[in-house]
Amino acid sequence: xxxxxxxxxxxxxxxxxxxxxxxxxxxxxxxxxxxxxxxxxxxxxxxxxxxxxxxxxxxxxxxxxxxxxxxxxxxxxxxxxxxxxxxxxxxxxxxxxxxxxxxxxxxxxxxxxxxxxxxxxxxxxxxxxxxxxxxxxxxxxxxxxxxxxxxxxxxxxxxxxxxxxxxxxxxxxxxxxxxxxxxxxxxxxxxxxxxxxxxxxxxxxxxxxxxxxxxxxxxxxxxxxxxxxxxxxxxxxxxxxxxxxxxxxxxxxxxxxxxxxxxxxxxxxxxxxxxxxxxxxxxxxxxxxxxxxxxxxxxxxxxxxxxxxxxxxxxxxxxxxxxxxxxxxxxxxxxxxxxxxxxxxxxxxxxxxxxxxxxxxxxxxxxxxxxxxxxxxxxxxxxxxxxxxxxxxxxxxxxxxxxxxxxxxxxxxxxxxxxxxxxxxxxxxxxxxxxxxxxxxxxxxxxxxxxxxxxxxxxxxxxxxxxxxxxxxxxxxxxxx
Numbered sequence: 001x002x003x004x005x006x007x008x009x010x011x012x013x014x015x016x017x018x019x020x021x022x023x024x025x026x027x028x029x030x031x032x033x034x035x036x037x038x039x040x041x042x043x044x045x046x047x048x049x050x051x052x053x054x055x056x057x058x059x060x061x062x063x064x065x066x067x068x069x070x071x072x073x074x075x076x077x078x079x080x081x082x083x084x085x086x087x088x089x090x091x092x093x094x095x096x097x098x099x100x101x102x103x104x105x106x107x108x109x110x111x112x113x114x115x116x117x118x119x120x121x122x123x124x125x126x127x128x129x130x131x132x133x134x135x136x137x138x139x140x141x142x143x144x145x146x147x148x149x150x151x152x153x154x155x156x157x158x159x160x161x162x163x164x165x166x167x168x169x170x171x172x173x174x175x176x177x178x179x180x181x182x183x184x185x186x187x188x189x190x191x192x193x194x195x196x197x198x199x200x201x202x203x204x205x206x207x208x209x210x211x212x213x214x215x216x217x218x219x220x221x222x223x224x225x226x227x228x229x230x231x232x233x234x235x236x237x238x239x240x241x242x243x244x245x246x247x248x249x250x251x252x253x254x255x256x257x258x259x260x261x262x263x264x265x266x267x268x269x270x271x272x273x274x275x276x277x278x279x280x281x282x283x284x285x286x287x288x289x290x291x292x293x294x295x296x297x298x299x300x301x302x303x304x305x306x307x308x309x310x311x312x313x314x315x316x317x318x319x320x321x322x323x324x325x326x327x328x329x330x331x332x333x334x335x336x337x338x339x340x341x342x343x344x345x346x347x348x349x350x351x352x353x354x355x356x357x358x359x360x361x362x363x364x365x366x367x368x369x370x371x372x373x374x375x376x377x378x379x380x381x382x383x384x385x386x387x388x389x390x391x392x393x394x395x396x397x398x399x400x401x402x403x404x405x406x407x408x409x410x411x412x413x414x415x416x417x418x419x420x421x422x423x424x425x426x427x428x429x430x431x432x433x434x435x436x437x438x439x440x441x442x443x444x445x446x447x448x449x450x451x452x453x454x455x456x457x458x459x460x461x462x463x464x465x466x467x468x469x470x471x472x473x474x475x476x477x478x479x480x481x
Contacts, residue, residue, distance in 0.1 A: 022154025028210030042254030043192025062383030100310030
């Protein structure tokens with residue numbers, strides 16, 4: 001263990017497991033799952049979520065293998081820097097950071113809109129200030145406090161989904177007093193599939209965004225009490241729970257509400273949430289207010305976890321030379337407070353754009369849209385080269401405390417699917433060469449390329465030969481046991 005200890009390990013195994021589940025269950029499931037069903041039909045939506053779930057599984061096993069071998073905060077940038085190319089790590093790190101601070105700003109803006117359900121006359125900016133203070137406080141006190149808060153936030157979401165599934169199946173079988181529904185909605189119109197291949201490809205994107213956050217397991221590794229034990233356990237639990245929740249949730253919605261229903265097209269109000277619609281079909285109309293509260297906690301949980309990941313990414317980049325050395329600093333609680341403070345200030349600045357320059361704000365949101373998938377592709381590439389370097393340097397694989405199953409097939413499949421999702425972001429604009437739409441949809445790609453080539457030209461970095469990949473387990477910022 002390196003002598004220069006910076007971050008204390010305080011996240012327990014139960015924190016890691018529940019936080020990873022909570023990170024991948026958010027407004028994408030509560031608000032957008034109905035849209036996926038309406039576009040591709042129930043069969044198309046379920047198949048898309050299964051395939052994306054498999055991709056996420058392989059990505060998580062790759063992260064788990066690297067994180068148990070080298071547990072560091074802000075792991076993605078570090079792995080890309082050490083196993084691929086410093087320029088690649090630089091671009092991955094800053095893209096992920098940019099995506100994070102924009103996501104937090106969007107979460108706060110969305111949470112403020114949610115409050116209009118109860119308090120329509122209070123200015124949105126007041127709610128924004130309150131939510132920024134809450135999110136910052138959850139991250140600033142201590143890692144243990146943050147872990148506990150995220151644990152309970154995630155538990156609320158999990159309990160809500162379980163209750164939803166129970167009520168849903170009781171409704172489907174007519175046990176709650178209504179008629180027996182069965183599978184008749186799977187034969188409505190063109191069901192179970194609708195819209196052809198392009199519609200199916202579009203659902204890949206929706207499903208992928210819904211699963212984003214799963215990779216946070218890797219970020220948490222550096223602050224886990226026992227990463228060799230907690231990370232593999234979290235991966236095994238999280239994948240099956242998330243896949244089970246998503247697939248069963250979409251199945252219940254599809255069975256109760258036909259994909260042709262305009263109600264599934266979604267909107268920004270809680271009354272358009274497929275969860276609310278299903279509860280109303282079950283005769284529980286009062287549940288809209290409860291769902292609004294659940295969605296609010298889900299948004300705040302997302303904002304808090306993204307701030308955690310973004311600050312740790314900046315902390316890691318400070319050690320890797322991709323950001324200033326000042327971001328290495330931690331306080332007595334082990335919090336990288338300088339990195340956290342910059343993330344907070346940058347997020348408030350982006351949030352302010354929604355009031356000062358709405359067009360600039362929307363452009364930033366679009367620019368960050370694909371960065372999550374770029375990070376996933378980076379994980380797959382880093383893991384592939386990590387294992388190839390192990391073999392090239394004749395290092396005994398028994399040193400790996402956790403081995404990713406299905407290697408190299410898993411990593412390659414995950415990478416291919418990531419590329420498909422990235423290209424399919426707005427496939428129509430490419431076919432019809434709609435330049436304005438292409439710029440809006442694919443803005444993240446030139447940003448990534450600019451970061452990559454700017455670093456490469458300035459620092460003359462190169463792809464690291466497999467025989468020279470640094471596979472030592474010591475860093476100057478590993479966490480304290």
